[in-house]
Amino acid sequence: MTALTLELATDLMERLQIEAARLGKPAEVLVGEWLTAHLMPIPPLSERERAREVLRAAGLLTELGPELKRRAAESTASLEEVSAALSRAGGKPLSEMVIEQRGPKG
Numbered sequence: 091m092t093a094l095t096l097e098l099a100t101d102l103m104e105r106l107q108i109e110a111a112r113l114g115k116p117a118e119v120l121v122g123e124w125l126t127a128h129l130m131p132i133p134p135l136s137e138r139e140r141a142r143e144v145l146r147a148a149g150l151l152t153e154l155g156p157e158l159k160r161r162a163a164e165s166t167a168s169l170e171e172v173s174a175a176l177s178r179a180g181g182k183p184l185s186e187m188v189i190e191q192r193g194p195k196g
Contacts, residue, residue: 096121 098106110117135143145151154162167175182190 106117106121110120113120115123142151
């Protein structure tokens with residue numbers, strides 16, 4: 091264990107001692123419990139969450155605005171319906187447009 095010394099304002103120390111007495115614990119134990127409760131280990135991010143954070147930090151990911159969130163929540167379209175609608179729209183697939191914009195390799 092490691093020791094920590096704190097300098098507290100007199101009124102704060104008095105309130106801490108009153109709360110510790112009310113709970114029947116030494117002030118040191120009470121502060122240790124509070125720190126433990128508030129500084130619990132943060133669960134590791136999933137691979138998806140890590141990827142989202144990297145993209146967000148690079149400025150490549152933004153959150154939907156309130157209107158788009160509302161529309162998405164109200165949507166009843168299935169993945170198959172959306173895919174069919176995009177297929178009917180015609181034109182080149184996005185992947186082909188990206189390849190064309192990159193230009194020739196080499």
